[in-house]
Amino acid sequence: MCGIVAYIGQKEAYPILISGLQRLEYRGYDSAGIALLNGDLNIYKCAGKVSDLEAFAKEKNKKGNIGIGHTRWATHGVPNDINAHPHTTEAGDLTIIHNGIIENYGPLKKELSERGHKFQSETDTEVLANLIEHIYSQENVDLEEAVRIALNEVVGAYAIVVMAKSTPNKLIAARKGSPLVIGVGDNEFFLASDATPIVEHTKNVVYLNDEEIAVVDINGGLNIKTIQDKVKTPYIHELELKLEMLEKGGYDHFMLKEINEQPNSIKDSLRGRLNAQEGLVGLGGIKDYHKRLVNADRIIMIACGTSWHACLVAEYLFEDLARVPVEVEYASEFRYRNPIISEKDVVIAVSQSGETADTLAAIELAKSKGATVLGVCNVVGSSIARSTHAGSYTHAGPEIGVASTKAFTAQVTVLTLMALSIAQEKGVLPKSEFQKILRELDLIPEKVKEALKCDEQSQEIATTFQDATNFLYLGRGYNFPVALEGALKLKEISYIHAEGYPAAEMKHGPIALIDEHMPVVVLATNRSAYDKIISNIQEVKARGGRIIAIVSKGDKIIRDIAEFTIEIPETEEPLTPLLSTIPLQLLAYHIAVMRGCNVDQPRNLAKSVTVE
Numbered sequence: 053m054c055g056i057v058a059y060i061g062q063k064e065a066y067p068i069l070i071s072g073l074q075r076l077e078y079r080g081y082d083s084a085g086i087a088l089l090n091g092d093l094n095i096y097k098c099a100g101k102v103s104d105l106e107a108f109a110k111e112k113n114k115k116g117n118i119g120i121g122h123t124r125w126a127t128h129g130v131p132n133d134i135n136a137h138p139h140t141t142e143a144g145d146l147t148i149i150h151n152g153i154i155e156n157y158g159p160l161k162k163e164l165s166e167r168g169h170k171f172q173s174e175t176d177t178e179v180l181a182n183l184i185e186h187i188y189s190q191e192n193v194d195l196e197e198a199v200r201i202a203l204n205e206v207v208g209a210y211a212i213v214v215m216a217k218s219t220p221n222k223l224i225a226a227r228k229g230s231p232l233v234i235g236v237g238d239n240e241f242f243l244a245s246d247a248t249p250i251v252e253h254t255k256n257v258v259y260l261n262d263e264e265i266a267v268v269d270i271n272g273g274l275n276i277k278t279i280q281d282k283v284k285t286p287y288i289h290e291l292e293l294k295l296e297m298l299e300k301g302g303y304d305h306f307m308l309k310e311i312n313e314q315p316n317s318i319k320d321s322l323r324g325r326l327n328a329q330e331g332l333v334g335l336g337g338i339k340d341y342h343k344r345l346v347n348a349d350r351i352i353m354i355a356c357g358t359s360w361h362a363c364l365v366a367e368y369l370f371e372d373l374a375r376v377p378v379e380v381e382y383a384s385e386f387r388y389r390n391p392i393i394s395e396k397d398v399v400i401a402v403s404q405s406g407e408t409a410d411t412l413a414a415i416e417l418a419k420s421k422g423a424t425v426l427g428v429c430n431v432v433g434s435s436i437a438r439s440t441h442a443g444s445y446t447h448a449g450p451e452i453g454v455a456s457t458k459a460f461t462a463q464v465t466v467l468t469l470m471a472l473s474i475a476q477e478k479g480v481l482p483k484s485e486f487q488k489i490l491r492e493l494d495l496i497p498e499k500v501k502e503a504l505k506c507d508e509q510s511q512e513i514a515t516t517f518q519d520a521t522n523f524l525y526l527g528r529g530y531n532f533p534v535a536l537e538g539a540l541k542l543k544e545i546s547y548i549h550a551e552g553y554p555a556a557e558m559k560h561g562p563i564a565l566i567d568e569h570m571p572v573v574v575l576a577t578n579r580s581a582y583d584k585i586i587s588n589i590q591e592v593k594a595r596g597g598r599i600i601a602i603v604s605k606g607d608k609i610i611r612d613i614a615e616f617t618i619e620i621p622e623t624e625e626p627l628t629p630l631l632s633t634i635p636l637q638l639l640a641y642h643i644a645v646m647r648g649c650n651v652d653q654p655r656n657l658a659k660s661v662t663v664e
């Protein structure tokens with residue numbers, strides 16, 4: 053997720069763009085750039101934060117009352133000066149900023165290269181710039197028509213602003229799948245990914261809709277049409293939200309925003325990797341190592357914290373679906389216990405930040421013993437992404453809240469795709485079963501949206517248990533790692549002690565803890581162990597424990613024995629973690645808020661543990 057901002061009007065553009073980018077830095081912050089038009093087209097861009105861009109542009113010509121700016125969250129191409137936006141072409145007439153993913157950039161780049169276009173960067177955005185320029189110069193059409201024709205050839209998500217020396221008095225903007233807001237001032241326009249850079253200049257905004265193109269000009273003209281060339285009437289809204297609220301998308305905390313982003317972040321994790329109709333699944337980033345994975349004697353997974361829980365889910369997925377032996381290791385233990393590793397092993401390192409010291413060290417140990425090491429990271433170009441032999445990005449977008457939520461479900465999504473692609477290659481999963489899971493995986497973003505509707509109910513339950521001193525989380529099978537994750541969510545943001553346990557394991561000790569003061573969250577969605585989990589619930593109930601049950605929609609049995617029951621949509625059992633984790637995230641969030649805790653920055657914690 054990147055931040056884009058643009059200005060056209062009577063004022064100097066540079067200060068407006070820089071302050072706009074600072075407002076958008078929460079959306080992405082690994083590189084930044086600005087383009088200004090003042091007769092010349094001046095582009096200044098570099099790796100690093102907006103402050104690094106300011107330092108870079110300090111002595112440069114920053115004149116111009118039309119300009120575009122971008123702060124990047126890398127998806128294609130590591131964060132560096134060349135991959136930073138804005139992008140231009142060899143001709144140097146037009147320049148573009150982009151937030152989104154052009155899925156078919158590969159074939160487009162190949163075709164444009166064959167027509168003589170030269171590329172500097174690894175990005176999909178530079179391909180789009182060349183496609184627009186190719187049409188603009190070959191078809192002899194105006195810039196907005198060139199943009200419209202180009203976007204009809206594009207597959208994927210975009211929010212773009214295009215500026216050209218040859219059309220100095222206008223900006224062309226368009227969106228599909230990524231947000232774009234137009235602030236309407238007096239003979240001036242402010243364009244941005246969201247309203248945060250706009251609200252200090254004007255409260256009047258137009259929200260561009262998917263597949264719409266906007267043309268704004270220096271004389272105050274605003275015209276909108278669809279990429280099918282249908283004219284649309286702009287509808288001006290008046291902004292009510294405060295600036296601070298806007299950075300959080302109207303949510304009270306980044307964590308709640310990120311919990312609610314999961315339908316989209318999971319969709320982004322699946323984008324270009326799953327075609328359920330065709331029965332296709334694949335992760336391009338590890339295609340060169342696919343055979344190694346398929347033929348691996350075992351897979352060793354290394355991670356910390358929530359990422360370690362994602363690895364535990366993967367253990368069930370790889371063994372259940374792909375019949376590959378898996379060992380899950382805490383990176384901090386793995387690196388010191390003199391493990392037995394050989395070149396026949398495939399190691400998968402999972403990390404949101406890509407900077408966790410223990411995981412990095414475990415990677416180096418595995419590589420030194422000849423193992424193949426793959427990465428699953430959220431931050432493009434992070435240390436772990438660069439130290440592994442290959443990997444797949446989760447594309448969850450920046451996760452600002454210290455407690456990991458959308459990164460966890462994005463990791464599980466990518467690991468599910470990996471397990472399915474191995475299963476398909478090995479032919480160990482009946483085709484009908486494989487197809488059924490693929491079709492269900494395609495539906496998960498919508499089902500997550502449905503699961504999020506338990507927010508009010510989880511808030512009510514939080515009211516009852518906000519003063520609890522202990523929680524127990526129980527789950528079986530695929531839900532056991534979710535029980536661990538639910539316990540971690542609660543303890544790290546509410547400071548209530550919580551433990552996750554395999555439900556059957558409870559009678560081997562933890563049952564001694566059960567009394568009327570002990571809330572017990574039971575994940576009871578499994579079909580395969582349903583009767584067993586009911587027995588576990590009865591065991592807790594018989595000792596006065598207070599049951600909060602997470603059940604599949606329509607469950608009639610458990611609602612009669614549990615004190616509280618939260619329903620989530622039905623799904624194929626291997627995909628359950630993507631849904632059963634949602635109510636646990638919300639429960640932890642609401643309890644922490646009621647306890648007055650700093651939800652986004654809990655005490656003693658850091659978003660990335662870059663030290664041992």
Ligand code: AGP
Binds near residue numbers: 356359405408454544
């Ligand atoms: C999870 O909510 C925590 N913030 C923490 O356990 C985190 O998952 C762990 O530190 C690993 O971080 P990483 O995924 O960036 O490697």
